[in-house]
Amino acid sequence: MPTPTRVGLIGAGYIADWHAAALAATPGVEITAVCDPNADAARALADRHGARIFSALETLIESRACDAVHVLTPPHLHLDLGLRCLGAGLHTLIEKPVATSADEARQLAEAARAAGVRFHPGHNFLGLPSYLRLKRLVAEGALGRIAEADIRWALPFAPLRSGPYGIWPLREPKNLLLEIGPHLAAFAVDLFGPLDVQATVLSHPVELPGGDPRPQGMRILARAGHVDVTLRLSLVETVDDRAVTLRGSSGRARLDYAADTLVVDRENTSDLILNPLRRQLDLVGQHLRAGVTNAAVQSRSLNRQSPYARSFRGMCAAIHGRADTPAPDPRFAADAAVHVMQALDDALAKLSPAELTPKAPAVRTRAPKPDALVIGGTGFIGRTLVRTLVAQGRDVRVLSRGRHGPFPDLPDRVETVSASLTDREALVAAMDGVREVYNLARALGSSWDDCLERDVRPAVTVAEAALEAGVARLVYTGTIASYDMSEPSATITETTSFGADMTDRNLYARSKAECEARLMALHRERGLPLTIARPGIVVGPGGPLQHWGIGRWHGAGAVRLWGRGDNRLPFVLNDDVADGLIRMAAHPGAAGEDFNLVGPPMLSARDYFDAIHARLGARIRVAPGNLTAFWAADAVKTALKRHALGRRDALRPSLRDWKSRAHLSPFADDKPREVLGWTPETDREAFLRRAVDEAGLFGF
Template sequence: MQNKPIRAALLGAGYISSWHGNVLRRLPNVEITAVCDLSLNAAKNLADQYGAPNVFTSLEEMLAANVADCIHVLTPPNHHRAATEQILNAGVAAFVEKPFALNAAECHRLDALATEKNVALGVNHNFLMLPSYDKLKAAIKNKTIGPIDTFEANWQFPLTPLRSGPFSLWMLRQPQNLLFELGPHLFAFVADIFGELENVSVELRNPIVIPGGITHHQNWQITGTAMGAAVTLNLSLVEGHDNRSLRVRGIGAVAQYDFAEDAYRIEQASMKDIVVAPLMRQFSLAGQSLKTGITNAIRQTKSLNAQAPYGLSIHRAIESFYQSLASGEPVDRRLSAGLAARTIELIEVATEQATPKFIPTQQPQTHETKPSNDMTMLVIGGTGFIGRALCHALADEGYHVRVFSRGRGAGFERTDNRISVFTGSLKSDTDLTMAMDGVTGVYHLAKATEASWEGYLENDVAVTRRIGEACLAAGVERLVYTGTIDSYDASQADRPITEDTPFDHDLERRNLYARSKAACEMELNDLAATRGLPLVIVRPGIVIGKGGPLQHWGIAMWRGATACKLWGDGRNIMPFVLVDDVADGLVAAMQAENAAGKSFNLIGDPLLSGQDYFKAIEDGAGVAMRAQPTPIWTYYTVDVIKYWLKRVLAKRSGLTKPSMRDWKSRAQLSPYRNEKAKEILGWLPESDRTRFIERGITNANLFGLNKK
């Protein structure tokens, strides 16, 4: 008789939940039975993806329903302790994402509770479970490395939210949160290999002030000693080359573990003649790297990238934990609550050393504003790059601004208090009605990021229709919607694009974002034509400026902070526009009487090509940018290959067929005209090339480096 499947449930429907869900559905004798999230729609969407029959909006309801043998705790870190405690008290196993909790005492209490209730408890520290780490541990155990002299752990990986948001993320709310969010990646290695860290000191560099006045340090160097070894942990969050690795020097060898790539190599003294030894040493290192590269490439190809290092680490962790559940054996030490508690203890010590060096929260900035006109504007999508600039531009104009946000707002503090935050769901008619109470105009800048057309229909197109209907019900004077120039066919260099240019005639073969934005416009235009919705549509170009991302995919396909592949040869003029100019255009779209019923392409004057853009970065930042001209047909060819692999090997349906025109449009080969916005809106985008580069590139702090 076959054993009953282990029933798994997901608590939290955010980004990490899909990684866990994808693993669970591939495990034998495991079934996903429930999803729980504060957002009912988010829980339903994830449950539908995995065929989970039960959906809940509270952990209490899920536990009362007795539908799970193990619950994965995938909530923000500040909720881990309470959720895990509830789960364990109910006699249900828990698998918790790092950090386990926010202080060691809580961790130890949870560990003791699991023992008392006789239920399994595991904590995921991803990179402890990769095959290459197994090799490093084996080299330590069998004394190949010998007594460790120095140990260096690096998490040198850009954290874009520090520069362009969203600033309401838990890890950005306090300076120490960064260490609790990212530190477990490094401290778990120390806890596993050494178990201790003494004589701890912390150096902080490169401060950056995020909206809201909180100062975060983008460089942390934590030093100490452990079992006689000098230990250094480097945390760097500025734009730069990805270096997530361990370097272990022992008496017998030096080992390197790149946990971002799941690559391991070891260097020992050569037994060859002194003349040949250097050559043979390099052959050994090259051979190890080649073997690792081939092994990883085969694994990732067979799994269609599902077994890339990050996914593989989660897979091996969850698989190991469920093997323990099935057998009744203790969990792997690397997943144990004891090791997780020790990790948090080490982080607490480092935080104590760092806290006196934190810079106090700064007071809100003083803005030069016009007298209040008592009108309130609702901005949906106001926490994004363009949205933030718009909110401050409206407040500077004298408006009161209400930002519609899914979570706690952060970073809109002003001395004039003209910006407030309304928390709600765009799928709730009640929330939309409350948010629009007393509002004169509404801006809809929100966008969805989905993996399927069905997802876009539900979370972008249907939501936009609901917002339009709510505007009609509330009697707002004007709705300004931001579409995208990506919906145009920009593949023809000899055809200028204006607002009268129709969208691509075959949008079903364009990228899902372009297709969805066009569908949103159709829904709103229908409401305008049939029910009198007061509508203005604006389509910003490629928006750059302070607060924007360095790795903007409208400009190139990025492979790192200084490496990218251009869409084509990169010589054609690109539709760049400054974020402050876009904000001014959006304000004008609300104010101009004769703008109603019209659409506007907010494109800056023709100033820079893709190659010009990267040359300006080189000149301003003093770094060589490898912007490689790349024929469009190569992107299309790779897309075709991926399409058929997904259809044939992964048996996936509903895929968008590759389109050469879509790839050509990404190169923005067609020139754009902006006369309509200038004439009707009185819009004056930056026209001086030197000032444009200064505002959009040189002074935009794209790399996050503090040069003071």
């Protein structure tokens, strides 16, 4: 039996999960190492695959634990990490973009040649089965002589409107093209060769915090031999349209690479009457076959082989399945990486310096003296809270995973520090000089043990740090989702309990309830100066269009409501939530208390979507959701997970949990009004102005 290829993952973030799942499904491959300075992230990924954990690349290389690596870090780290891995004799795949310029890509390719190892770009969509069929059609001449290629990525990029703003794609205007553009350019280069870029046009600018604009639309005109190539990016709230369309003399092919389907439209030799009928029937048959095939694949794999997952599987099979052949698959060769990055360099060169230069951050004239710490200050509620505190003349410290926060216009008032929420010593240091701490952090787990580790443990660690640091008030944000909201006749107040048994509730509701219980125990037993806030369905500027507190979204244009959608929902403006949190921190009698921050009952889900249509001209397809059917389907999925996949920890669903998602029970908001003097917006027109008109729901 051949010796398996030992692969190490460098970086344990979101994309690492997709690579790891694909590698685990690739014959002859074994994941042996995970390297990440974030020990918790590395451990969570490594434990799932029986791999060793490393915190530094040098240690990984010295261990000789792997033969190949996948570099899955932010792009600005790719060159240094890639050169070190290649220089150490490791075959190296680098997630797209492989670098930040074509020159860097050439350095990586040369380093691979010098070391006698392989360098592969992570252009995963080229691994789709449907793309290989399209490539064969082109090679066989089945589409005739191809004149045009339209390659597009139309998919909302939520961070442009609701953050987090400190991520690499948003740090400079060019980064959005470098982040997404490789997907498009890789198709063109693989099909037709190097691109000669003619023009680049930007559109739909949106301002990030601090008035720093970013384009949400990009169009690149290029040629590859006799083929006119158009690359299009659209990142506003739009219907998902990620496709490669080729127009030739004998046919038109459309590859939907988001769905892994290929449809070919060709003329036929029937007479004038039958020709159009036969043509449409052929298209119907192709769509039907594609839909049935994909449904069968998803059913057999229990939803583990989505088109996105299949793209990584195809890429890993092409790369690691050819490890002993003299030449790599051309789709994933070093030369392809260089040509793709050169096309993006050339596209950026067509823009003016003003279009590529981020707005210069404001100059700091004084060092902030924070008396408030906001954990989760880069999120939707957190950003508003920080700016509200600053507007009141306060200085604020924001705890973030990175040092790039969404406050470039407030250098005199806001400082950003980085610390793990499980590092008590670092948290105590971050609370130095602070009298109030707002913990808005949340983490979604895939199992109860995961929730205990990623959500409950950090919440308790923050609380213990607050006790050690001697802060005057810790405001913790729970959620109204922890309540049983399944009974329309039951009005919920702060005296309403969550229920003794939360094991049949969704993980988010259960985890937040557990956090509250443990923090309240610390209040009773050790005097933790705690106040708990439970915001309702929060809307307002900077919030998402696709709010999952209202229903299950299917792209930006369709939503299935939780229930009929005619009951009044506990909407609340983000501005009002921030005001309530500040009042909780300041009120002497709020320690040991909890407050439900919900606005007056003004709108149902259907009222909300009707308002979006009336005020913005966008009709979203809204359908009622049968909660009993949701519950039954969930029960079937749980049974399959437990018995087919061996997931004994799969959540036991309940009908009351699904009914609670519809927020059937009304809320009374007397306590925050009477105790805190909190006054949420009660005027419907003013509410809709902030929640819809000024919210930037569609990005333009």
